[in-house]
Amino acid sequence: MSSAGLAVPPPKRSCDDDRCPFHGHAKVRGRLLTGKVVSSPGKSFVVIQMEYLHKIRKYNRFERRRSRLSAHLPPCLNAQEGDVVTVAETRPLSKTISFVVVESGRSRA
Numbered sequence: 001m002s003s004a005g006l007a008v009p010p011p012k013r014s015c016d017d018d019r020c021p022f023h024g025h026a027k028v029r030g031r032l033l034t035g036k037v038v039s040s041p042g043k044s045f046v047v048i049q050m051e052y053l054h055k056i057r058k059y060n061r062f063e064r065r066r067s068r069l070s071a072h073l074p075p076c077l078n079a080q081e082g083d084v085v086t087v088a089e090t091r092p093l094s095k096t097i098s099f100v101v102v103e104s105g106r107s108r109a
């Protein structure tokens with residue numbers, strides 16, 4: 001098992017997923033993002049949502065914006081709706097998935 005070059009603790013469980021950055025061959029590079037799981041429609045991927053503030057200069061106020069992305073979920077990690085997870089950018093795994101979950105469990109409910 002490798003740390004995948006990430007500054008996050010490796011999962012306690014093991015898996016044999018080829019797309020797992022810790023136990024498989026997925027290489028992570030690029031961005032590391034944190035978001036909340038809003039949907040887990042399949043066994044192997046989740047949809048996460050990130051909220052951020054966008055400034056409107058004319059009114060000197062912020063508006064709340066949100067963006068979503070899909071991320072691959074390796075079997076060694078457990079993420080349910082409401083969990084805050086960290087995802088790392090990897091190569092495109094499918095049409096809409098080019099991120100993989102690397103840390104999970106911190107529930108903010």
Ligand SMILES: [Zn+2]
Nearest residue numbers: 015020023076
């Ligand atoms: Zn794994």
